[in-house]
Amino acid sequence: MIDLKDVEKTYVTGTVEFKALKGINFRAEKGEYISVVGPSGSGKSTLMNIIGCLDVPTAGEYYLEGRPVIEMTSNQLADIRNRKVGFVFQAFNLLPYATSFENVEVPLLFAKLNGRYRRRRVLEVLAQVGLADKVNNKPTELSGGEMQRVAIARALANEPDIILADEPTGNLDSASGGEIVRIFDELNKLGKTIIIITHDVNIASRTDRIVKLKDGLVESNGNML
Numbered sequence: 686m687i688d689l690k691d692v693e694k695t696y697v698t699g700t701v702e703f704k705a706l707k708g709i710n711f712r713a714e715k716g717e718y719i720s721v722v723g724p725s726g727s728g729k730s731t732l733m734n735i736i737g738c739l740d741v742p743t744a745g746e747y748y749l750e751g752r753p754v755i756e757m758t759s760n761q762l763a764d765i766r767n768r769k770v771g772f773v774f775q776a777f778n779l780l781p782y783a784t785s786f787e788n789v790e791v792p793l794l795f796a797k798l799n800g801r802y803r804r805r806r807v808l809e810v811l812a813q814v815g816l817a818d819k820v821n822n823k824p825t826e827l828s829g830g831e832m833q834r835v836a837i838a839r840a841l842a843n844e845p846d847i848i849l850a851d852e853p854t855g856n857l858d859s860a861s862g863g864e865i866v867r868i869f870d871e872l873n874k875l876g877k878t879i880i881i882i883t884h885d886v887n888i889a890s891r892t893d894r895i896v897k898l899k900d901g902l903v904e905s906n907g908n909m910l
């Protein structure tokens with residue numbers, strides 16, 4: 686479902702070029718549970734942004750469900766980001782003045798779904814992450830683990846096939862992090878394709894496959910750390 690061939694990404698800052706990805710070959714099949722590990726600066730977030738169509742390669746090919754991403758229009762890419770992929774970030778990225786309900790509703794509003802459906806779906810996904818009692822709380826009234834669960838509910842709102850998480854437990858204590866990972870385990874059992882970037886060996890060891898990056902290249906695509 687995800688197929689990257691010799692993908693490169695060069696960032697240009699002023700007159701300075703930096704090659705963050707130097708020829709990545711990576712595949713993920715539907716329903717796989719994968720972790721991506723590697724030192725800071727090895728290109729993990731860059732890779733995730735490309736997989737999620739938040740950014741495009743500067744060389745190489747990326748096929749999503751057999752379709753070359755390079756040929757997609759900006760509307761098609763926006764639709765993939767809204768419906769096909771759910772993103773979870775280390776810093777949660779919630780709207781600070783909005784309630785859990787309002788945060789989770791955002792992608793449903795972008796998808797132009799009607800109010801009755803939105804309400805039902807928001808309550809459903811918040812219940813799915815164990816936050817039925819925090820629907821009307823704002824992020825400042827939630828713990829870090831709860832904020833990340835709101836972010837996961839938001840990622841799930843439009844029923845994406847793929848969940849991409851960039852160090853989702855990086856800002857959490859180990860107990861809250863454990864709850865987050867159990868939610869990912871559960872989502873994978875329900876058939877979601879999940880790719881988690883992590884520094885945590887305990888998280889990586891729970892996934893079916895560990896992909897190791899080093900200096901912008903895949904060092905190992907297997908399940909050995």
Ligand SMILES: Nc1ncnc2c1ncn2[C@@H]1O[C@H](COP(=O)(O)OP(=O)(O)O)[C@@H](O)[C@H]1O
Binds near residue numbers: 696698724726730
């Ligand atoms: N927008 C950008 N502009 C310039 N350089 C960037 C940008 N994003 C990332 N980089 C550089 O690319 C390299 C890989 O970054 P990143 O993918 O964030 O690594 P990781 O997530 O593994 O820590 C780093 O050296 C980083 O400084």
Ligand SMILES: [Mg+2]
Binds near residue numbers: 729730731851
């Ligand atoms: Mg990163």
